[in-house]
Amino acid sequence: xxxxxxxxxxxxxxxLFTADSWATTDEYSHAPVGELLPEDAVNIAVADNPxxxxxxxxxxxxxxxxTQVGTLPDxxxxxxxxxxxxxxFDVKQEAMTQMQFGVSQQIPFPGKLALMExxxxxxxxxxxxxxxxxxxxxxxxxxxxxxTLHYLDQALVIVDQNQTLLKQFVEITKxxxxxxxxxxxxxxxxxxxxxxxxxxxxQLIGRRRGEAAGLNRLMGRLADTTVILPTVTSRDLxxxxxxxxxxxxxxxxxxxxxxxxxRIRAAESRVDLAxxxxxxxxxxxxxxGARQGNNPANIGGQRSDLLTVRVGxxxxxxxxxxxxxxxxxxxxxxxxxxxxLQDEVLAVQAEISRATADYVQARDxxxxxxxxxxxxxxxxVASMLAGYQVSEVDFLNxxxxxxxxxxxxxxxxxxxxxxxxxxxxxxxxxxxxxxDE
Numbered sequence: 479x480x481x482x483x484x485x486x487x488x489x490x491x492x493x494l495f496t497a498d499s500w501a502t503t504d505e506y507s508h509a510p511v512g513e514l515l516p517e518d519a520v521n522i523a524v525a526d527n528p529x530x531x532x533x534x535x536x537x538x539x540x541x542x543x544x545t546q547v548g549t550l551p552d553x554x555x556x557x558x559x560x561x562x563x564x565x566x567f568d569v570k571q572e573a574m575t576q577m578q579f580g581v582s583q584q585i586p587f588p589g590k591l592a593l594m595e596x597x598x599x600x601x602x603x604x605x606x607x608x609x610x611x612x613x614x615x616x617x618x619x620x621x622x623x624x625x626t627l628h629y630l631d632q633a634l635v636i637v638d639q640n641q642t643l644l645k646q647f648v649e650i651t652k653x654x655x656x657x658x659x660x661x662x663x664x665x666x667x668x669x670x671x672x673x674x675x676x677x678x679x680x681q682l683i684g685r686r687r688g689e690a691a692g693l694n695r696l697m698g699r700l701a702d703t704t705v706i707l708p709t710v711t712s713r714d715l716x717x718x719x720x721x722x723x724x725x726x727x728x729x730x731x732x733x734x735x736x737x738x739x740x741r742i743r744a745a746e747s748r749v750d751l752a753x754x755x756x757x758x759x760x761x762x763x764x765x766x767g768a769r770q771g772n773n774p775a776n777i778g779g780q781r782s783d784l785l786t787v788r789v790g791x792x793x794x795x796x797x798x799x800x801x802x803x804x805x806x807x808x809x810x811x812x813x814x815x816x817x818x819l820q821d822e823v824l825a826v827q828a829e830i831s832r833a834t835a836d837y838v839q840a841r842d843x844x845x846x847x848x849x850x851x852x853x854x855x856x857x858x859v860a861s862m863l864a865g866y867q868v869s870e871v872d873f874l875n876x877x878x879x880x881x882x883x884x885x886x887x888x889x890x891x892x893x894x895x896x897x898x899x900x901x902x903x904x905x906x907x908x909x910x911x912x913x914d915e
Contacts, residue, residue, distance in 0.1 A: 513708045516624045519697060523620045526698030530616055533609045540602040548595025556580040560767065570771035573781060582763030582788070590759075593751040600744035607737035614733065614906040616696065621902035623693040628707055629895035630686040636887045637679045643880065644672040671877055713848075715841045715897050717914045721834050724908050728826050731909035735826060738819040745812035752805040758791040826907060833904035840897035847890040855883040 767784035
């Protein structure tokens with residue numbers, strides 16, 4: 479049973495303008511159980527992402543190293559039988575025979591242990607900075623994936639709406655054709671555009687499955703876990719601070735830059751340690767020799783035990799070939815780390831500049847689509863539809879106007895997604911707050 483043409487036209491007009499509300503809503507909906515808000519996705523990822531957990535464990539392991547390298551080496555305890563006669567193995571036979579018990583301790587030159595502990599501490603701090611940097615990148619990736627999913631969901635809604643409209647177009651063209659007021663090519667054209675929408679929907683569904691699997695991986699969940707996003711989300715795109723302000727903030731907040739600075743401090747400690755290697759280390763010890771038997775008759779009495787005290791130092795020979803080369807090596811490593819910091823500062827500045835430009839562009843495009851292009855495109859479709867009803871507009875122009883509206887509506891959501899993704903990239907690049915305070 480076909481609906482009368484006036485009723486179809488009314489239904490088409492109502493469907494065309496029921497989406498007006500989505501251009502003005504600026505608040506999050508109260509998401510029912512099962513819907514994943516962006517902050518929920520971030521919290522789950524930070525708590526459950528295995529890569530971040532691995533980095534945290536690495537940092538905790540590195541934090542245990544400084545106290546180890548800053549502690550004296552373990553003392554050595556020794557036992558020996560000295561001057562034991564091999565003919566009888568009698569410990570009382572010879573006066574020089576001793577059962578010796580000794581202890582020795584290596585002592586590095588003063589300041590070496592402190593420098594080794596200091597260098598390891600800075601290395602551990604650099605790994606801690608890497609954990610913070612990994613967390614920033616994870617949050618950025620989660621938000622980027624979430625907003626891509628949001629765009630795909632909205633695109634699928636628009637496809638469904640346009641399928642409904644084109645089905646109504648097909649009914650209208652069939653009705654006009656049956657009463658002799660339309661052309662068969664109009665019917666075929668409407669059916670063709672409807673088929674194209676089915677193809678678009680298939681592609682969008684495929685992309686959504688892949689993106690959902692990626693988001694689940696970031697959150698430490700199985701790839702086929704269902705991801706449901708809220709149907710209403712915030713359209714608020716805040717103003718951000720000037721680019722120069724953001725660059726200055728990054729110097730203080732970005733963990734990546736702090737990581738390079740800690741590496742420089744560690745390299746400076748290693749340079750000082752290499753210079754300390756010109757000075758000798760010490761080895762002190764004592765040996766207690768227990769003797770048995772008696773002294774000769776002219777002396778009398780039991781043989782006394784003997785105590786030996788030892789102090790040794792290593793000889794730092796070959797200062798130019800060995801220690802000079804070590805100092806040169808450590809100095810070059812320090813210079814390399816300083817150059818690496820300079821390069822990273824420039825990279826962070828470029829990252830902030832790109833993200834700022836992308837955010838401003840997407841924000842302005844979103845505003846233009848919301849306040850100008852999309853409403854104008856809807857008015858165009860409504861006007862074309864009215865003209866087609868009285869045979870003043872051909873069906874091809876009507877379909878073209880509807881396709882144009884479809885493209886602009888999807889670009890509206892793409893701009894919102896791109897703006898939020900750029901916002902997440904910018905926040906990760908700065909390492910903290912980016913709002914215009």
